[in-house]
Amino acid sequence: MSALIEARDVTLAFGGTPALRGVSLAVDAGDIIAIMGPSGSGKSTLLHCLGGILVPDAGEVWLDGRRVDTLDEQRRSALRRDVFGFVFQFGQLVPELTAEENVALPLLLGGTRRAAALAESRSWFARLGLDGLQRRRSGELSGGQAQRVALARGLVARPRVLFADEPTGALDSLTGEQVMNLLVDAARAEGTTVILVTHEPRVAAYADRQVIVRDGRSSALTVERVGS
Amino acid sequence: MSIPLTLLGLLEREASHGYDLKREYDALFGRGRPLPYGQVYSTLARLARDGKIIAGEAEPGSGPERRRYVITETGATEFEQWLTEAVPPEPHLQTTLFTKVVLALMLGRDAHAYLDTQRLAHLRRMRELTDLRRGGEIVDVLLADHGLFHLEADLRWIEATSGRLDQLAAKVRA
Ligand SMILES: Nc1ncnc2c1ncn2[C@@H]1O[C@H](COP(=O)(O)OP(=O)(O)OP(=O)(O)O)[C@@H](O)[C@H]1O
Ligand SMILES: [Mg+2]
Numbered sequence: 001m002s003a004l005i006e007a008r009d010v011t012l013a014f015g016g017t018p019a020l021r022g023v024s025l026a027v028d029a030g031d032i033i034a035i036m037g038p039s040g041s042g043k044s045t046l047l048h049c050l051g052g053i054l055v056p057d058a059g060e061v062w063l064d065g066r067r068v069d070t071l072d073e074q075r076r077s078a079l080r081r082d083v084f085g086f087v088f089q090f091g092q093l094v095p096e097l098t099a100e101e102n103v104a105l106p107l108l109l110g111g112t113r114r115a116a117a118l119a120e121s122r123s124w125f126a127r128l129g130l131d132g133l134q135r136r137r138s139g140e141l142s143g144g145q146a147q148r149v150a151l152a153r154g155l156v157a158r159p160r161v162l163f164a165d166e167p168t169g170a171l172d173s174l175t176g177e178q179v180m181n182l183l184v185d186a187a188r189a190e191g192t193t194v195i196l197v198t199h200e201p202r203v204a205a206y207a208d209r210q211v212i213v214r215d216g217r218s219s220a221l222t223v224e225r226v227g228s
Numbered sequence: 229m230s231i232p233l234t235l236l237g238l239l240e241r242e243a244s245h246g247y248d249l250k251r252e253y254d255a256l257f258g259r260g261r262p263l264p265y266g267q268v269y270s271t272l273a274r275l276a277r278d279g280k281i282i283a284g285e286a287e288p289g290s291g292p293e294r295r296r297y298v299i300t301e302t303g304a305t306e307f308e309q310w311l312t313e314a315v316p317p318e319p320h321l322q323t324t325l326f327t328k329v330v331l332a333l334m335l336g337r338d339a340h341a342y343l344d345t346q347r348l349a350h351l352r353r354m355r356e357l358t359d360l361r362r363g364g365e366i367v368d369v370l371l372a373d374h375g376l377f378h379l380e381a382d383l384r385w386i387e388a389t390s391g392r393l394d395q396l397a398a399k400v401r402a
Contacts, residue, residue: 038391181362201383202376205354212344 002065004029004193005161010049010059019045021216022059029160032187032194034207042216043197044089044165050195051084051163052076063161081109085159087167089197092150093138099149100125100134106157124152127182129175143170148179155186161193168203180206230324231263232271232280236307237331239281239299246272246295256400257327272297280306312342314349317379325382329389333397343390347383354379 003026012020019042027033035043048054049061052068055076061069068079080086085106093102101108104121108114125131128148138146147170154162167183168176184206187194196207204210211218234257238249246268254262275281280303287294299307311332315324325346332339354376361372389396 038387184362201351201354201380202358204351205358205376207355210348210351212347214340 003027003062004031004064005050005195006060006062007046007050007056008060008062010046010056010061012045012049012054012056019216020049020056023213023216023218025050025211025218027193027195029193030188030191031209032184032196032207033209033211034204035195035197035211035213036199036201036204037213039199041213043213045216046213046218047163047165047195047197051086051161052079081106083160085154085157085162085192087147087150087154087162087164089165089169092153093141093146095138098135098137099130099141102138102149103152103156105153106159110157121152121156124156128152129178144172144175147171148175151179151183155183155192158190159192161195162187163195165197166199167196168198168200173202176200176203230310230327231267232275233307233310234327234331235268235271236275236280236299236303237311237327237335239297240304240307241335243284243296243298246297249297256330257323275303279303311337312345314346317350317353317382325386325389329393329396330400333393333400339393339397340390343386343393347386350379350383350386 006024006026008024010020010023011018023042023046025035025046035046037043045054049056049069052061052071055069059069060067063079063083068076071079086092093099094105097105100118100121103124104112104114104117107117107120112120122134125134128151130145130148130152133141133145133149138149141149147167151164151167154164154167162183164183168179171179180203183194186192194207196203198204231253234253235249238244238252244252246265249272250263250265250268253268272281272283276283276297279300281297281299284296284298287296311328315328328342329339331337332342357372357375357379361369361376364372
């Protein structure tokens with residue numbers, strides 16, 4: 001079977017600084033993979049290339065048998081909205097919106113009516129231990145609460161691929177565990193493909209496969225499939 | 229800790245006398261537990277018997293027995309295989325990991341690649357324990373946790389070592 005999403009020899013530099021120097025990575029539909037590696041090694045950059053946020057200088061990105069790095073910004077934006085979900089590493093909530101509106105945002109942008117979008121959004125709060133916080137603004141949430149809201153926003157539109165950059169970074173270990181269990185259960189139930197960046201081995205251990213990025217290169221060992 | 233394989237590793241670099249092997253072993257891996265001469269010579273004798281090394285002629289002179297040992301193809305192959313395979317991810321394997329890293333650096337092998345292999349072996353074991361934990365009762369959860377914390381500690385050590393390979397290489401090759 002060919003991969004659902006794939007980076008082929010992707011290279012990207014910010015100005016003179018090379019961030020990715022030829023990374024290849026293929027992920028099958030429904031797989032959960034964890035990208036690990038030292039700080040500054042290019043993990044977030046790789047995620048952004050796969051997610052159509054950044055365009056590589058060289059190399060290719062494929063989704064479901066179609067080349068996506070060559071699409072224009074409008075098409076990539078549609079892809080991000082309709083097919084992908086994102087949980088970003090930093091500051092991702094819209095401060096002007098309440099928590100439930102933040103979660104509903106991908107649905108609203110996708111054309112779901114407000115009442116239906118908010119109802120769907122609210123169903124996530126209890127599951128994530130966030131009950132009672134629906135009407136708070138992001139400035140009124142703790143770091144860990146905001147992170148869980150962001151996770152709900154990433155999952156609410158049932159994306160085919162969820163990109164999650166350090167989704168448990170601000171959580172204590174028990175809450176992190178709850179969030180990972182939830183993420184994995186939701187992904188398995190929906191068949192969502194998850195590409196997770198984390199520096200925590202305990203979090204990476206939830207994935208089917210782990211990939212190590214160092215100095216903008218993926219380890220030659222990335223093809224190893226864990227557990228089978 | 230595998231003393232025979234470590235001695236093979238030292239011999240892979242260059243032929244050596246038992247006495248020098250012991251000194252080198254103690255300096256790099258002994259850490260307050262020097263290798264007794266008796267053990268050095270009995271290990272070398274076993275390695276020679278199994279065709280992994282060849283003992284040269286006894287050289288004349290006073291003091292301890294002077295005999296040079298040379299690694300064979302069989303010995304080199306066995307060492308190479310040991311060096312590149314991951315240590316089974318169980319608690320308290322630091323000494324073996326450390327030995328492999330030092331030997332890999334000394335012999336100019338890709339220590340990063342070795343550490344990555346080890347890292348993935350650890351992560352695979354962590355994944356098994358995490359699976360066990362997800363379906364398990366509280367007792368399974370707590371037992372799995374114990375394993376997970378130990379593996380995590382190993383992994384942290386691997387990260388730290390990986391970040392300081394250059395320093396270690398300079399020391400080992402000095
Ligand atoms: N917008 C940017 N402009 C310039 N340089 C950047 C930018 N984003 C990232 N970089 C650089 O690219 C390299 C890779 O960064 P990236 O954010 O992908 O690392 P990372 O592996 O996600 O690190 P961390 O674990 O700290 O989040 C780094 O050297 C970083 O300084
Ligand atoms: Mg990052």
